[in-house]
Ligand code: HEM
């Protein structure tokens with residue numbers, strides 16, 4: 367395959383970035399987007415130039431480390447699929463690919479395609495955990511919950527924290543991300559004792575760094591973990607519930 | 617180009633837009649509540665408008681009834697003014713929160729606007745601020761034209777009184793100006809776009825978590841509601857322009 371790559375280069379957060387163009391020959395349809403960058407980097411390094419920096423880890427869609435914007439689509443053109451699982455077969459021979467970092471004001475570029483997603487870490491730090499004594503893993507089995515409830519919790523627990531929902535959002539909102547945490551933990555018995563407290567602190571934290579939700583629905587189209595759009599409504603529901611339970615943690 | 621250095625883990629200070637107590641969630645609840653009020657209002661208003669097909673007497677009686685509603689408990693136009701104040705308060709809340717939400721959204725997205733959105737829903741979502749501003753201008757025009765009877769109103773605008781209303785005559789006179797009739801018509805298309813997404817969004821904003829099927833149903837119903845309001849109203853300028861009603 368022949369491809370033209372326009373890739374965002376930015377040396378560090380303090381300098382402006384720009385697009386750099388590369389003509390690529392010999393790319394294979396089976397290559398993932400990340401393998402394409404590896405392929406290009408091999409060339410760059412052999413020419414003594416700086417390779418393109420990008421994030422990745424598992425390369426099988428479970429860790430949430432990867433994430434680049436391809437032709438304006440976070441993660442790439444295939445819906446609900448992380449960059450590491452998107453392949454060149456989605457593109458035509460001779461096509462131009464524009465590779466950018468995940469874009470959002472909360473995600474400053476560290477270098478090239480690598481962004482700082484610690485604003486999301488702060489949301490998790492604000493309440494994405496259970497702080498009451500939930501016992502050991504075996505103790506969880508002693509608390510019987512229905513199969514449907516367990517499945518529902520798992521649907522929302524599937525979030526891999528990649529940040530593509532935020533980059534997909536024209537408003538820079540993190541409601542799908544925060545909503546998945548809130549929905550997951552409010553569905554399980556272990557999450558109940560701190561339900562209101564968690565809602566208050568998580569939602570206060572998303573207001574610090576992220577935008578308001580206008581129900582575009584772009585996040586759910588992009589989410590590689592397939593988090594349902596109903597997660598975004600969970601933010602408003604949990605916040606209203608917490609407001610009615612003033613002074614209470616649960 | 618600003619040269620603020622980012623250090624992983626530190627929060628970049630954000631400019632506060634709107635008061636701190638007005639959280640995004642609260643702003644969206646206000647939008648949703650006031651939006652529903654307007655949605656119900658435009659539907660009822662449309663049914664009232666359709667009385668134009670029942671003739672001048674019926675239409676003018678209806679206009680007078682709105683003014684004498686709850687008399688003698690309230691004075692002439694008493695209920696009407698209470699209702700106008702309520703709508704004005706809703707409008708103020710809606711427009712202010714719309715500004716806060718749009719400004720925050722723009723700031724939190726940053727320099728690189730999202731491109732390549734998917735589908736009609738994203739189109740209407742993106743155009744909410746624009747369609748909203750057009751609606752605001754329309755509301756002002758409409759009130760001057762057919763309520764206050766100043767500025768953009770026709771020369772022979774007649775004010776109603778306890779003796780009777782001239783709503784029908786004023787309406788026909790106004791819509792007999794083709795440019796005005798077309799403006800009303802276009803404003804209704806804009807209202808459709810605003811309501812179709814708006815009503816769908818309110819379900820989410822009230823925190824009602826729906827599955828995919830129910831969500832599609834709500835989207836469809838919002839579209840239908842908006843379509844009914846648009847089509848019902850649009851028939852009137854067309855009927856006047858084509859001489860069906862005169
Ligand atoms: C007849 C008049 C109007 C009706 C029926 C109406 C209805 C609605 C509804 C139902 C919503 C959804 C609320 C939600 O987010 O849950 C909405 C949102 C919105 N309205 Fe209106 N509205 C009207 C006038 C206006 C005006 C005059 C403006 C601004 C000048 C405006 C600007 C907006 C904006 C920007 C949003 C979207 C907020 C967001 O991004 O989440 N609207 N409207």
Ligand code: FES
Nearest residue numbers: 423425430432450
């Ligand atoms: S690298 Fe782990 S999800 Fe893509």
